[in-house]
Amino acid sequence: MSWISENGPYSGIVMSSRIRIARNIAGLPFPSIASIETSQKVVDMVRKSILESNSILSRDFDFVSLRNLNEVERYILVEKHLISPDLVERAEIAAVLMDRNEQVSIMINEEDHIRMQCIFPGFQLDKAWELLNRVDDIVEESIEYSFDEHLGYLTSCPTNVGTGMRASVMMHLPGLVATNYINSVLHTISKVGLTARGLYGEGSEALGDIYQISNQITLGPTEEEIISSLNIAVRQIIENERMARQALAQSGKLEFEDRIWRALGVLKHARRLSLQEFMTLLSQVRLGVDMGIIKGIDAVMLNELMVKCQPAHLQAYVGREMSAEELDIVRANRVRDELSKIS
Amino acid sequence: MLCQQCQKRPATVHFTKIVNNHKTEFYLCEECARQKEDFKAFIPFSINDLLTGFLDMDKADVSVRSPGLLKCKTCGMDFVQFKKVGRLGCQDCYKYFAEELAPVIRRVQGGTKHTGKVPRRAGVGLRIERQIKQLKAQLQKAVEAEAFEEAARLRDQIRELERQLGQL
Numbered sequence: 001m002s003w004i005s006e007n008g009p010y011s012g013i014v015m016s017s018r019i020r021i022a023r024n025i026a027g028l029p030f031p032s033i034a035s036i037e038t039s040q041k042v043v044d045m046v047r048k049s050i051l052e053s054n055s056i057l058s059r060d061f062d063f064v065s066l067r068n069l070n071e072v073e074r075y076i077l078v079e080k081h082l083i084s085p086d087l088v089e090r091a092e093i094a095a096v097l098m099d100r101n102e103q104v105s106i107m108i109n110e111e112d113h114i115r116m117q118c119i120f121p122g123f124q125l126d127k128a129w130e131l132l133n134r135v136d137d138i139v140e141e142s143i144e145y146s147f148d149e150h151l152g153y154l155t156s157c158p159t160n161v162g163t164g165m166r167a168s169v170m171m172h173l174p175g176l177v178a179t180n181y182i183n184s185v186l187h188t189i190s191k192v193g194l195t196a197r198g199l200y201g202e203g204s205e206a207l208g209d210i211y212q213i214s215n216q217i218t219l220g221p222t223e224e225e226i227i228s229s230l231n232i233a234v235r236q237i238i239e240n241e242r243m244a245r246q247a248l249a250q251s252g253k254l255e256f257e258d259r260i261w262r263a264l265g266v267l268k269h270a271r272r273l274s275l276q277e278f279m280t281l282l283s284q285v286r287l288g289v290d291m292g293i294i295k296g297i298d299a300v301m302l303n304e305l306m307v308k309c310q311p312a313h314l315q316a317y318v319g320r321e322m323s324a325e326e327l328d329i330v331r332a333n334r335v336r337d338e339l340s341k342i343s
Numbered sequence: 344m345l346c347q348q349c350q351k352r353p354a355t356v357h358f359t360k361i362v363n364n365h366k367t368e369f370y371l372c373e374e375c376a377r378q379k380e381d382f383k384a385f386i387p388f389s390i391n392d393l394l395t396g397f398l399d400m401d402k403a404d405v406s407v408r409s410p411g412l413l414k415c416k417t418c419g420m421d422f423v424q425f426k427k428v429g430r431l432g433c434q435d436c437y438k439y440f441a442e443e444l445a446p447v448i449r450r451v452q453g454g455t456k457h458t459g460k461v462p463r464r465a466g467v468g469l470r471i472e473r474q475i476k477q478l479k480a481q482l483q484k485a486v487e488a489e490a491f492e493e494a495a496r497l498r499d500q501i502r503e504l505e506r507q508l509g510q511l
Contacts, residue, residue, distance in 0.1 A: 029418045029433040075345065078353065085353040111430065137463070144511075145462045146434035149469055151448075152457025154434045158444055159451050161437075163459040193453060220454025275344050276368060311345050324347050 002102035004080065004303045008122015011299045012290035013238050015170040015210065017125045018081070019132050019227075020117035022155045022164035023139070024146040030156040031090065031109045039093035039109050046108045049142040050097050050135075057138060060099045061106075066091040072321070075312030081119060086110055104135055111156050112164075114139065123234060125167055125227045133223075152219060162219030167227050169234050174209040174287045175244030176237075185240060186211075189233050193217045208279030208306075213237065249291060260288035268339050273332040274324075278309055297342055305338050346372035415439040464511060471508050475501055 003016035024030060025045060028038055047063050066074060066087065074091060077083040077098075082105045087094045090109055097106040106116040116139070118132035146154040153164040160166070176182040186196045195216045198206040213234060215226045249256050263284030267273075273281075286302050288294040307313060309331050315321055318330055346354045352372035369376075413422035420432030422440055431437065437444065449455055461469070478501050485494040 024434060026434065030431060032428065032430045033418060033420065033432045071351065075353075089352070133460070136460075140462050140464060144464050147462050148434075148437065148457075150456055151437060152459060153462075154437055156430045158431070158448050161448065162452065162454075162457045165459075217451075217453035219448065219452035219457060222459040274368070275370070321350065 002080075003119045003121040004102075004307050005300055006121045007298070007300055008120060008124055010238055011122040013172055013241050014123035014234065015172055015299075015303065016081070016119055016121055017123055017128050018117055018119040018168050018170070019125065019128045020115060020166045020168075021132060021136060021153075022112040022160045022166075023114040023116070023136070023153060024155065025113045026144040026146050028113065031093070031111065031113060032156060034093075034109075036093065042113050043093075043095045043108050045143055046106065046114055046139065047095070047097065049139045050106065053138050053141060055134075055138045057099070057135065060101065061097045061104075062100065064096050064098065066094040066096065072312050072315045076316055079307055079310040079312050083107055084110060084115070104131065106135070106139070112160070114143075123169065123238075125169065125231060125234075129167070129223060129227055160218050162217075163221075163223050163226065165218055165223055165226055166214055167230050168212045168214030169230065170210060170212050171234070171237060171241070172208075172210055172283065172286055173237070173241050174283050175241045175248055177206075177209045178248055179244045181240065181244060182211075185237060189213060189237075190216075192229060192233065194230065194233055207276065208283040210279075210283075245287070245291060257288075257293055260284050260291075260293055264288065264294060264339075267335050269336070270332045272325075272328045273309075273335060274328050275309075275311065275331070278331055278335065279306070282306055301338075301342060305335065308338070309334055344370055346370065346375050348372075348375040413440060413443070468508060468511050471504050471511075475504050475508070478504070 003018075008014070008017070025042060028034065028042060031039065031042075034042070043065070050058050050061050051063060052058075069077075069091075074083075074088045077096070078085055078088060080102065082098055082102060083096050084107065087096065087107045087110045093109045095108045097108070098104070103120065104116065104118050106114060108114060116132060116135055118128040118135070120128045148154055152162040155161050155164050173182060173185075176185055189196060193216050195214055196206075197212045197214070198210070213230065215230055217226075221229070263281040267278075267281050267285060282302060282305065285294060285297070286299065289297050289299065289302065308317070311327055314327055314330050314334065317334065322330065344354050346352050347370050349372060352374060354370035354372055356369075356371045356373060356376040414420070415432055415436045416439060417435035418432035420436055422443060425431060425436070425440065431440075445455070478497050482494055482497040482501065485491075485497060
């Protein structure tokens with residue numbers, strides 16, 4: 001049940017729910033200063049903690065050393081949101097354990113020794129935490145974590161100390177963007193300890209009206225409290241986004257539908273598509289699908305299309321590295337192909 | 344997406360340049376963006392900068408100690424280095440830089456006390472350590488009161504708990 005290929009609750013607006021926790025192994029230096037030997041030891045310990053555990057979960061995991069992947073293969077994992085760009089930066093010492101359903105991934109030697117995450121389609125943070133919590137317990141059966149009574153889980157950066165938890169929800173918010181309400185929403189959530197980022201994390205732009213809403217604070221509240229405040233905020237944003245979509249549809253029905261159909265038209269016929277333009281058009285089509293204007297396409301198909309048309313996926317598809325211009329041409333070809341299969 | 348320039352790192356900086364009505368868009372990683380004169384003003388500041396800012400802001404409060412000389416005795420990370428990279432070297436850094444980190448943690452976090460999940464192993468250890476502490480206080484009292492039988496019993500209990508602690 002990968003977030004890309006499965007529909008989840010509220011998937012018209014919430015694309016995925018992800019929880020990440022940071023853990024370090026007691027007594028070992030953090031990855032940024034650890035020797036190659038120590039890093040290797042960390043990889044072995046974490047690998048064994050999962051693959052040699054008694055849990056039935058462990059049978060579903062594959063171990064991958066990043067050193068054994070080429071650059072494109074590494075970025076394919078980034079584009080599927082299974083690993084972070086930071087892990088790729090440390091490819092020489094980094095590894096990852098992934099479950100075959102592409103729900104859980106355990107990054108080894110990222111900023112912290114262990115960063116595990118669980119990603120579910122749609123809006124289901126509680127379920128993601130339930131599963132991740134179990135995986136955390138399995139790892140802890142054989143590994144002692146760096147933990148302090150007052151500060152909680154000790155992390156390489158003090159901004160993650162405490163629960164080490166970052167819960168985030170990837171939301172498609174074209175209505176709030178079009179009505180200009182997005183800034184006030186983002187401003188409001190920042191007051192309750194939440195933050196919004198673009199599709200590619202900190203500092204990146206919200207391509208295709210996609211925002212990642214996540215908690216900023218990790219020390220003080222419990223894991224459940226963090227998830228619960230995020231749940232409350234996300235529910236309200238969903239409500240606001242719905243109202244904005246309705247308002248847009250009612251205030252200028254023809255114009256609204258025209259924009260959506262034109263976006264589909266361009267995607268179906270363009271010969272060149274930059275990532276930016278592709279994401280913008282896809283956003284309109286996604287909106288049209290959710291509003292019942294476009295039939296015969298669903299959110300899952302659009303998720304798959306979105307991921308397939310990211311740079312690393314395109315390079316893997318063609319089988320070689322390409323310039324930005326070439327990528328734009330190949331992207332347009334791929335989009336045409338995929339859409340012609342559907343309708 | 345990858346940086347247009349190096350095709351290696353992820354693009355995190357987006358910039359649109361308009362010259363004579365001709366629009367050019369750039370998607371670059373921070374490193375390549377830094378090298379481009381045009382982008383200097385547009386680079387989003389990082390968490391490191393923010394942390395460093397907080398550390399400097401609170402300098403006045405902690406001037407009793409000279410941060411330049413502070414060093415973690417376990418991993419050797421010195422405080423100046425930490426301020427540069429924003430990443431600690433090991434778990435003991437939290438102990439050696441406790442005074443300097445406290446105001447930063449107060450600022451970036453909601454609280455100063457962890458209330459969430461406790462790992463089972465560390466949790467067991469914590470409980471036993473607390474118990475040992477209590478028993479040692481009782482032992483002290485028993486010795487002072489010359490209740491030697493009671494003291495011997497407490498001593499055995501402490502030894503047993505210390506043995507358990509050693510096995511964790």
